[in-house]
Each structure stands twice: as C-alpha cells, then as structure tokens.
Amino acid sequence: MHAVVSRLTVYPVKSFAGHVVEAFDVGVDGPVGDRRWMVVDERGDTLTARKFPQMLGAHAEPVGGGLRLVSPALGALDVAEPVDGPVVAVTAxxxxxxxxxxxxxAAWCSELVGRRARLVWLDDTARRGMSEKHGGTSADPISLVDTAPLHVFSTASLREVSAWAEQLLDVRRFRPNVVVDGELEPFAEDGWDRFSLGPVDVRFAEHTGRCVMTTVDPDTYAKGKEPLRALARHRRWDGEVRFGIQAVPLSAGRVSVGDPVTG
Known part of the structure; x- marks a missing residue:
C-alpha cells in the first residue's frame, strides 16, 4: 500500500462543521476532542443536521478547557467544560x-436551531461503549459519534462516487476524520482489516452506512438527491448504502497529515 494521510478533521460538537487540523492525538476512544459535545432539546433528545441543516454552518473551535462556538449570524461564545455542571438526562x-x-x-444553541435547546458535554467516554452491531463491544469506549471512533476513506473512493453522481462532491458531506490519498483503487479501504495511520494501529469495525446528511450542501444547506442516489445504485448491501469505513484505534499516538498509511 502506497498511501498517506491527506486530511484530518475533528468535530467537537456533533453535527457542527468540522475543524480541519494538521495533526491530532488519538486515544482508544478516537481523536481527542472529537464529538464530546452535542445539542439536545428539552427532553434530552439529540438534535442533528439531519433535521437542522443550519448546524453545519456552526463551528466549534477547541480552546483551553472548552470550546469557542462560532456562527456568522450569532457571533462567538466561549464555553468552558462544565466539570461541575448539572447532570441532565439524555436519550442518546x-x-x-x-x-x-x-x-x-443554551441560548446560543437555541438561536441556532430555532427552538429551545441545550448544549451538553460527555465527561468520560468510558461511560459509553460501542455496539456489537457496529463491530465493537461495550468495552470499546466512544464519544458521541454514531457508531465508532474513526471514520476513514480515500480520495480515490470520493472521486469514484463523484463520477457516479456526475458532480464534484465536497468531502465535508461525508464527515470523515481521516482522508487517505495515494496509489489506491477506489474503495480499497473496504478490505483494510488491520492498518496503521502513522504510529496508530487501527482495526476495521464496519462499512459506514450513509444517511440524508450527505445530500445537504454544507455551504447553502440545500438538499438534493446525490450522492445517496448514486450510492444506492453501486454501494448498497444489508439494507444500507455504504461509503467509507468505521474503525477502532488499537493504540494511542499523534497522527499527522503526511503520515504513511500501512497495512
């Protein structure tokens, strides 16, 4: 395999825009700071860009001991990790x-989504384990991600899906943590059982099931039919359309753009 890490992204708040970085530290629960926060309604139900696409235009930048929430319409707000904050019920x-x-x-997030909402924080990823359905066990800690700690795919695969859809698809639609580039066939990552991202050893968990969020333009929030329509023609099995892989770190370390991908 001749490939390198070409893009790294963390998503501090679930469904907010990603924070593109040159390097990130990885633990067994995934990239440090990835999806430790989420927006919920008054009942504790998770609010996501599937229903509130404007969340894709909000950014969360890690700052010392917390986050800076940024939106063109709402400005910036610094939020500290609520270490001693009240514990509330959620339905994740x-x-x-x-x-x-x-x-x-809460006021900032409520203005963003147009309804009463709260911002909550996961203090310890050990409190939430992976599901066996998604290739893990309850002993595999995860943040507030849907299924697994790492989402990986290659630029070759993205180009192939763009060709099927007959449009250039923005990588942000698919919300990867790691994009890999090199001398790879499209969807080569489908066969990666064990591999390494620089110093971090990783194992395959499952092929990523795709949802309607991929059909939302991350800049205009306009919804279309692609890429789900193209993926449904070419990448559908077990009742889902799939693109990319979910993976579990087996070791800790710092992954950087340009690191070799081996396996």
Missing part, C-alpha cells in the same frame, strides 16, 4: 446522562 444510544453547559450556551 447507550448513554442516559450528560453534563449541561449552562444557560449562555
């Missing part, structure tokens, strides 16, 4: 409580 899969980030963050 395999998680029943999180820590509330306070009224200022």
């Amino acid at each position: 899969s395999r998680l029943d409580t999180a820590t509330d980030a306070g009224d200022d963050a």
Whole structure:
C-alpha cells in the first residue's frame, strides 16, 4: 500500500462543521476532542443536521478547557467544560446522562436551531461503549459519534462516487476524520482489516452506512438527491448504502497529515 494521510478533521460538537487540523492525538476512544459535545432539546433528545441543516454552518473551535462556538449570524461564545455542571438526562444510544453547559450556551444553541435547546458535554467516554452491531463491544469506549471512533476513506473512493453522481462532491458531506490519498483503487479501504495511520494501529469495525446528511450542501444547506442516489445504485448491501469505513484505534499516538498509511 502506497498511501498517506491527506486530511484530518475533528468535530467537537456533533453535527457542527468540522475543524480541519494538521495533526491530532488519538486515544482508544478516537481523536481527542472529537464529538464530546452535542445539542439536545428539552427532553434530552439529540438534535442533528439531519433535521437542522443550519448546524453545519456552526463551528466549534477547541480552546483551553472548552470550546469557542462560532456562527456568522450569532457571533462567538466561549464555553468552558462544565466539570461541575448539572447532570441532565439524555436519550442518546447507550448513554442516559450528560453534563449541561449552562444557560449562555443554551441560548446560543437555541438561536441556532430555532427552538429551545441545550448544549451538553460527555465527561468520560468510558461511560459509553460501542455496539456489537457496529463491530465493537461495550468495552470499546466512544464519544458521541454514531457508531465508532474513526471514520476513514480515500480520495480515490470520493472521486469514484463523484463520477457516479456526475458532480464534484465536497468531502465535508461525508464527515470523515481521516482522508487517505495515494496509489489506491477506489474503495480499497473496504478490505483494510488491520492498518496503521502513522504510529496508530487501527482495526476495521464496519462499512459506514450513509444517511440524508450527505445530500445537504454544507455551504447553502440545500438538499438534493446525490450522492445517496448514486450510492444506492453501486454501494448498497444489508439494507444500507455504504461509503467509507468505521474503525477502532488499537493504540494511542499523534497522527499527522503526511503520515504513511500501512497495512
């Protein structure tokens, strides 16, 4: 395999825009700071860009001991990790409580989504384990991701899907943590059982099931039919359309753009 890491992204808040970086530290629960926060409604149900696409235009930048929430319409708000904040009920899969980030963050998020909302924080990823359905066990800690700690695909695969869809698809539609480039056939990652991203050893968990979020333009929030229509023609099995792989780190380390991908 002749390939390197070409793009790295963390998503501090679930469904917010990604934060593109040159390097990130990886633990067994994934990239440090990835999806430790999420927006919930008054009942504790998770709010995502599937229903509120404007969330894709909000950014969360890691700052010392917390986040800076940034939106063109709402400006910036610094939010500290609510280490001593109130614990509230949430209805995320395999998680029943999180820590509330306070009224200022709640007001900011409520304005963003246009309804009453709260920002909550997962204090310890050990409280939430992977599902066996998604290639893990309850002993595999994860953040507030849907299924697994790492999402990986190649630029060759993205180009192939773009060709099927007959349009240039923005990588942001697919929300990867790691994009790989090199002398690879499209979808070569489908066969990666064990591999390494620089110093970090990784194992395959499952092929990534895709949802309607991929049909939303990350800049205009306009919804279309692609790439789901193209993927449904070429990449459908077990009742889902799939693109990319979900993976679990087997070791810790710092992954950087340009690191070799081996396996």
